[in-house]
Amino acid sequence: xxxxxAIPSAKAPSEWSTIPLWLxxxxxxxxxxxxxxxxxxxxxxxxxxxxxxYAASVNHLARLILKADxxxxxxxxxxxxxxxxxxxxxxxxxxxxxxxxxxPHWIKAELNSSxxxxxxxxxxxxxxxxxxxxxxxxxxxxxxAATERVCESPWMGRSWCERAYGGNGPMCEDYRHFFVDExxxxxxxxxxxxxxxxxxxxxxxxxxxxxxxxxxYLTEAKLNWPxxxxxxxxxxxxxxxxxxxxxx
Numbered sequence: 001x002x003x004x005x006a007i008p009s010a011k012a013p014s015e016w017s018t019i020p021l022w023l024x025x026x027x028x029x030x031x032x033x034x035x036x037x038x039x040x041x042x043x044x045x046x047x048x049x050x051x052x053x054y055a056a057s058v059n060h061l062a063r064l065i066l067k068a069d070x071x072x073x074x075x076x077x078x079x080x081x082x083x084x085x086x087x088x089x090x091x092x093x094x095x096x097x098x099x100x101x102x103x104p105h106w107i108k109a110e111l112n113s114s115x116x117x118x119x120x121x122x123x124x125x126x127x128x129x130x131x132x133x134x135x136x137x138x139x140x141x142x143x144x145a146a147t148e149r150v151c152e153s154p155w156m157g158r159s160w161c162e163r164a165y166g167g168n169g170p171m172c173e174d175y176r177h178f179f180v181d182e183x184x185x186x187x188x189x190x191x192x193x194x195x196x197x198x199x200x201x202x203x204x205x206x207x208x209x210x211x212x213x214x215x216x217y218l219t220e221a222k223l224n225w226p227x228x229x230x231x232x233x234x235x236x237x238x239x240x241x242x243x244x245x246x247x248x
Contacts, residue, residue, distance in 0.1 A: 003090035008032040008057035009080040032057035053176040059169025062161045078153035081205040101128035126157030129188035132200035150181035153202040163245040178228040187243040
């Protein structure tokens with residue numbers, strides 16, 4: 001089993017602070033970079049091209065990962081400012097995720113006196129989304145932290161990546177940057193395959209949290225906020241069209 005961390009990143013190698021932590025913790029790392037960017041040291045997969053948005057980048061990386069690595073059962077995403085849980089290995093978390101999503105199917109099979117073959121079990125184990133929620137930041141009036149409202153650093157199973165959003169990838173590409181994580185959260189919740197883990201910490205080293213100026217490459221994303229909000233509200237009102245998964 002292998003676990004990948006897949007993200008787009010516009011940062012220069014000298015600004016990379018959290019990605020080495022993922023590598024040191026045992027994750028394989030895949031990064032989408034703008035064409036002409038400097039190569040980043042130590043990553044397992046690096047893709048250069050025209051940036052078409054956060055979701056499009058992650059979906060592209062996910063397709064490449066699943067094709068190249070038959071042992072990849074879970075892909076984690078987020079940003080180049082998010083750190084991995086410091087107390088659990090990727091293999092431990094992946095095994096817990098696989099059992100959590102498989103357990104209801106396994107119990108049903110036991111009650112029916114039948115068992116799933118390994119080929120049948122794998123899609124059941126990996127059709128799900130897990131979000132660590134121990135990072136209590138941006139708590140709203142309802143007492144919910146950002147990690148409890150959106151999937152900002154989700155663990156996405158192989159079957160989810162293959163089947164979600166009509167088979168188009170693990171995330172909705174209607175957005176360029178903002179609301180990708182909230183769309184994912186709401187769709188996974190709607191399908192009954194969202195798991196919050198308050199015992200796991202993905203600390204978000206957000207620029208505003210650490211008193212830093214907004215990075216220049218996020219200016220365009222900020223200008224896109226009203227359009228992204230309108231897209232999200234329309235999709236939510238319509239029941240998130242196109243989010244139906246492919247049959248297993």
